[in-house]
Amino acid sequence: MNIAILGKGTVGSGVDQIISEQNTAFTNQLKVVSIFVRPEKVDGSPKLTADYASILNNPDIDLIVEVLGGIEPAHTMIIDALKHGKSVVTANKAVVARHIQEFTKIAAENQVKFYFESSVGGGIPWIINLERALRIDKIDSIHGIFNGTSNFILDQMTKTGAKFDEVLKEAQDLGYAEADPSADIDGYDIENKLCISTDIAYDTIVEPGDHLLKFGIRNITHNDIQYFKEHGWIVKLLGRSFLKNNRYTFVIEPTLYSPGQIEAGVHNNYNYVGLRGDTIGKLSFNGQGAGMLPTAHALVQDILDVYLKNDHLDRKFNQKLELNNETKIMDYIVRTKADLNHYLPDYELKQDGEYWFVKQINTKLIHETVQQIALTGDKPFLACINGGAENDRS
Structure with a gap:
């Protein structure tokens, strides 16, 4: 060929x-x-x-x-x-x-x-295994650490105690991050990859855009990392989607995990992606999400599939689904100088200095609240506590 x-x-x-x-x-x-x-x-x-x-x-x-x-x-x-x-x-x-x-x-x-195997997860055989699962199962959730650069930054900050700007420069020097790191640290790279994954998983089209909830790691500080560690948490930047009854959630946000959880053990610039299906249950993959040879390896695998006439799953992308992040109820931590009682008077709040614990709030509302606070000139940070597809409600 x-x-x-x-x-x-x-x-x-x-x-x-x-x-x-x-x-x-x-x-x-x-x-x-x-x-x-x-x-x-x-x-x-x-x-x-x-x-x-x-x-x-x-x-x-x-x-x-x-x-x-x-x-x-x-x-x-x-x-x-x-x-x-x-x-x-x-x-x-x-x-x-x-x-x-x-x-x-x-x-x-x-x-x-x-x-397009290598478009999501680099060298991880993610798309092909998602398609294999779909030959048998209905997939109702996708979640993972889709961006190696942001994971490297958070991992290094956690391991070394270094500040965000210092680790970002290190990532740029290593070639993990571009001169303009916005796609990695603001969640746009994850957005593209999660859109592709949900398109295939749900046989629909999820268009990238401002209607999709994204909160990245641009505002994270050394103090945030230390505070989370003191409370037994490790922070990761997650992309997550859940499907039920023709409604789906789609969110990209920092998420806190305990040290023993799989996501917490994904280090350096590695990716971790997973699904949940009717019979296979939870299935996940961990590996190099970028880099010259891992990504090229996935491309060559696609080339060989064409050469060997190994057909991939046929999807029409014609399922009509409703995006609804109000059905996702989770606990959050928000770090802000603002008085969160003013913004969320109807919710159970616990304050610890600049850190606020918010109980059982829907994802859309907490993201919109933090966006309002950011307009005041504050640089808030939010994190979902122990988020996972198994905790989604509808």
């Missing part, structure tokens, strides 16, 4: 390396014949080209690997590839989260494949 790669960055180089160097009976059937790069990157290598049309119009190229990132031009280039009868595999969670239904439909119309 002849392959073209769109992009020669970290992951694109990893795909090329695995196909070139992993001498197995499977990888030996693959060959990278073209790599699309910006014009200034063309250096005379026979593989490199800035002419995408030459790839589209080459009948010998069977499959395209898209690792450009971002929405455009990736969106247009994927559509063009599918319409030219070429299968596509991608690690681009942003474009998949927004166009999964469109890509899947166009691929089917042109009798090619569109696979």
Whole structure:
């Protein structure tokens, strides 16, 4: 099978390396014949080209690997590839989260494949196992640590006592975080990955956007970490969704776990993702959620599935569901200089300095309350206590 790669960055180089160097009976059937790069990157290598049309119009190229990132031009280039009868595999969670239904439909119309295993969880075989579970079970919950950068930051702050800014710089120096870390620390990366996961799990479309509840770790402090440790908790940034009776919850928020719980033991830049099904029960996966070779490994697995004609689960994404975060009742801690009695007069509150314990409140209301407080100039922090899909109510 002849392959073209769109992009020669970290992951694109990893795909090329695995196909070139992993001498197995499977990888030996693959060959990278073209790599699309910006014009200034063309250096005379026979593989490199800035002419995408030459790839589209080459009948010998069977499959395209898209690792450009971002929405455009990736969106247009994927559509063009599918319409030219070429299968596509991608690690681009942003474009998949927004166009999964469109890509899947166009691929089917042109009798090619569109696979995206590495868009969620990097090297973790998450999507394929979610699809396998769905062949038998109805999945009613998805939750996990979907972002390795935020997990690295929280883990290092917990282990070393370092301040947020210090650990963020370390993550940037190690290549875990971008110069603009917003996607990682504000929950947008998790949003894309949780949207893709829920799309598949519930056979619906969950569009990324401001209507989805997100509270990241930008405001966390060294004192917050110490306070949680004193109370026997470890904080993680979780993405979580629960489905019942055509209603689903969707929330991204810091969550507190006891040291013995699985989530608390996910260290460094690792990811942890899980589901719950009718017969399989709770099933979870832990591993490298990013990085050159783990992500490239997942891409090559998708390539091999296309080559070996291993079909993935067919989803129509046509279930009509209602987003309702008011059905999710949990306990929270809010750190704020504000008087929370003013904002939540009808709830049971316990104050400990700047930390407020809020009993049995719905997720939407607590997020909206903290957003109101942030508008006053305060930098509040919230965390769900021992959150998990098993605690969801409706």
